[in-house]
Amino acid sequence: MHPAFSVIFFTTASGAGFGLCAWFGLLALLGNLPSRGIAMSALLLGAALAAAGLLSSLAHLGQPQRAWRALSQWRSSWLSREGVASVLLFVPVAVLLWLLWDIPAQVRLDSFAASPALAIAGAALLVLALACVVCTAMIYHSLKPVPAWRHPLVVPVYLVFSLFTGGLLLAAVFTLGGTVVSNMAGFGAMVGAVLLWRMKRHAWRGIDTRPLPVTRNAALGLPEGRGIHVFERPHTEANYLLKEMGYVLARKHATRLRTLAVVLFALVPALLALPAWLFVHLDPGPWFAAAALSALLGALVERWLFFAEARHLVTLYY
Amino acid sequence: MTMLPPPSQVKLGLVIDLDTCVGCHACAVACKEWNSGGVAAPVTDEDPYGPKPFGVWFNRVHSYELDALEGLDDAQPAQPAMTLHFPRSCLHCETPACVSVCPTGASYKRASDGIVLVDEDKCIGCKLCSWACPYGAREYSEVEGVMKKCTLCVDRIYNETIPEAMRQPACVQACPTRARHFGDLGDPASAVSQLVAARGGVALMPELGYAPVNRYLPQRPRRANEGDVPADRPVAAPRDEALDPSQLNPLLRWLDRALSR
Numbered sequence: 001m002h003p004a005f006s007v008i009f010f011t012t013a014s015g016a017g018f019g020l021c022a023w024f025g026l027l028a029l030l031g032n033l034p035s036r037g038i039a040m041s042a043l044l045l046g047a048a049l050a051a052a053g054l055l056s057s058l059a060h061l062g063q064p065q066r067a068w069r070a071l072s073q074w075r076s077s078w079l080s081r082e083g084v085a086s087v088l089l090f091v092p093v094a095v096l097l098w099l100l101w102d103i104p105a106q107v108r109l110d111s112f113a114a115s116p117a118l119a120i121a122g123a124a125l126l127v128l129a130l131a132c133v134v135c136t137a138m139i140y141h142s143l144k145p146v147p148a149w150r151h152p153l154v155v156p157v158y159l160v161f162s163l164f165t166g167g168l169l170l171a172a173v174f175t176l177g178g179t180v181v182s183n184m185a186g187f188g189a190m191v192g193a194v195l196l197w198r199m200k201r202h203a204w205r206g207i208d209t210r211p212l213p214v215t216r217n218a219a220l221g222l223p224e225g226r227g228i229h230v231f232e233r234p235h236t237e238a239n240y241l242l243k244e245m246g247y248v249l250a251r252k253h254a255t256r257l258r259t260l261a262v263v264l265f266a267l268v269p270a271l272l273a274l275p276a277w278l279f280v281h282l283d284p285g286p287w288f289a290a291a292a293l294s295a296l297l298g299a300l301v302e303r304w305l306f307f308a309e310a311r312h313l314v315t316l317y318y
Numbered sequence: 319m320t321m322l323p324p325p326s327q328v329k330l331g332l333v334i335d336l337d338t339c340v341g342c343h344a345c346a347v348a349c350k351e352w353n354s355g356g357v358a359a360p361v362t363d364e365d366p367y368g369p370k371p372f373g374v375w376f377n378r379v380h381s382y383e384l385d386a387l388e389g390l391d392d393a394q395p396a397q398p399a400m401t402l403h404f405p406r407s408c409l410h411c412e413t414p415a416c417v418s419v420c421p422t423g424a425s426y427k428r429a430s431d432g433i434v435l436v437d438e439d440k441c442i443g444c445k446l447c448s449w450a451c452p453y454g455a456r457e458y459s460e461v462e463g464v465m466k467k468c469t470l471c472v473d474r475i476y477n478e479t480i481p482e483a484m485r486q487p488a489c490v491q492a493c494p495t496r497a498r499h500f501g502d503l504g505d506p507a508s509a510v511s512q513l514v515a516a517r518g519g520v521a522l523m524p525e526l527g528y529a530p531v532n533r534y535l536p537q538r539p540r541r542a543n544e545g546d547v548p549a550d551r552p553v554a555a556p557r558d559e560a561l562d563p564s565q566l567n568p569l570l571r572w573l574d575r576a577l578s579r
Contacts, residue, residue, distance in 0.1 A: 062458070063442045067442055069421070069423065070422050070442060071421075072422060073321075075321050076418040076420075077418065077419050077421045077446075139419075143415075143450055144415065144450075144452070144526050145415075145451065214526070218522070218525070219522060221520040221536065227384070228384055228385070229382060229383050230381075230382060231401065233380065234343075237370050237371055238370070240457040244449075245454070249570060252578075256577050257577070317380055317404075
């Protein structure tokens with residue numbers, strides 16, 4: 001599939017933003033937020049990333065001024081559900097910002113009883129942020145003509161990527177702002193990196209070892225077993241189908257690009273999170289920030305491969 | 319509304335005879351000609367007279383070579399190597415995923431006759447429908463920023479301003495070997511349904527579950543002469559996907575060179 005940068009940036013940036021919002025919602029639900037300024041900066045960063053990704057996905061459209069129409073078909077279309085969920089997401093974001101604004105600057109918000117409104121808005125944010133990620137993944141996972149996306153790990157990988165990159169960003173904002181975060185956050189980041197690496201390895205093996213589920217014979221309505229070779233294409237130049245679905249570059253370089261992705265999204269963040277876990281007196285801020293940056297770059301490469309490596313069944317005809 | 323309507327009684331579609339198709343592309347050209355002035359107009363071309371013409375076609379005719387087959391029994395006699403011409407267009411599926419993935423309601427399936435259409439005034443050009451179609455029926459126009467597809471010549475088949483004999487899709491009308499037939503595949507008594515029954519017409523990739531309406535009539539068995547089926551015929555190696563770096567943008571070209579080292 002053609003890897004449109006606007007869509008790759010959308011799934012990566014919005015994914016990280018949704019993940020950050022999900023963690024923030026959880027902390028708000030548990031009544032465990034840091035002081036007002038830091039909490040608001042973190043939430044604004046999450047919302048800004050989500051919004052930037054969504055705006056970028058509009059650039060992918062042929063008629064972006066009609067994008068509002070995409071909110072209408074949520075009963076059948078995952079893309080429409082994604083649109084609805086991501087618009088709704090900004091409601092709890094706005095409520096939380098409004099609630100936080102009213103709280104005196106130096107008060108630490110650490111009890112559920114202190115602010116039930118905060119907890120309810122946090123729960124809504126958590127649910128909607130996760131729903132957004134699931135919808136994004138389901139847009140691709142629901143497409144039967146792209147067998148690589150039918151792998152059962154597609155949705156879990158999107159979720160873990162989102163929570164991993166979003167969690168690193170949240171840890172970076174909190175610690176850079178001077179909030180004391182348990183050193184177990186560093187351990188958690190390492191666990192996330194290893195989990196992500198194992199899941200991706202499993203998914204990549206799955207698409208490498210599984211042949212396309214449909215043969216050219218079936219595509220042409222012929223019985224299996226007879227050799228068929230292209231004699232003449234319908235057109236001498238490229239067409240939309242070949243440009244959009246017949247993308248070859250990534251499969252040619254798959255091994256190297258996969259290694260690069262794993263180094264960036266798993267190995268480097270894990271190594272950077274190690275000192276944040278082991279050395280309690282270390283300022284973990286810069287380490288988390290660097291880990292988040294590397295994980296986001298790795299996610300971009302991984303997402304590029306997700307699109308570019310996937311083979312569409314229409315290529316059977318060519 | 320991209321929720322699918324209840325199954326219609328009438329299922330208009332095409333029956334394409336692969337035995338008589340000679341791969342002349344008349345259907346593709348006639349389709350392009352009619353639809354350039356029809357309801358789906360314009361059927362845009364970019365750079366039509368330049369070195370790399372690029373455009374939207376609703377109909378594409380592929381040509382393949384089929385290997386010779388050794389005979390198994392009387393039911394499956396030996397077959398010589400053959401040429402297969404294969405016109406590919408929208409199959410107007412009964413459960414089209416291209417419609418249900420559409421976020422705007424621009425794609426729809428008509429409840430009255432099952433034709434799958436795009437309302438180009440609503441289409442936002444997200445291209446998801448083309449990803450959802452395994453048959454490559456939809457082509458996007460960069461110029462209009464909307465998706466285009468076969469309309470089954472809906473502006474022809476019901477058109478009372480043209481003679482009744484002409485109320486058929488342009489591709490059917492143009493075919494010089496009568497390899498294309500148009501009719502109601504929902505009615506078992508219709509001429510097309512009987513043709514499908516008589517010739518063992520098949521649906522393409524039915525295992526995907528989109529229930530295509532169009533049917534393809536397989537080639538009739540040929541008589542294989544002595545020597546047509548070589549005992550040790552060379553097995554053609556599957557062709558590798560070739561990457562043409564000149565098609566890439568400069569950044570990706572550099573990436574391709576860097577990764578190829």
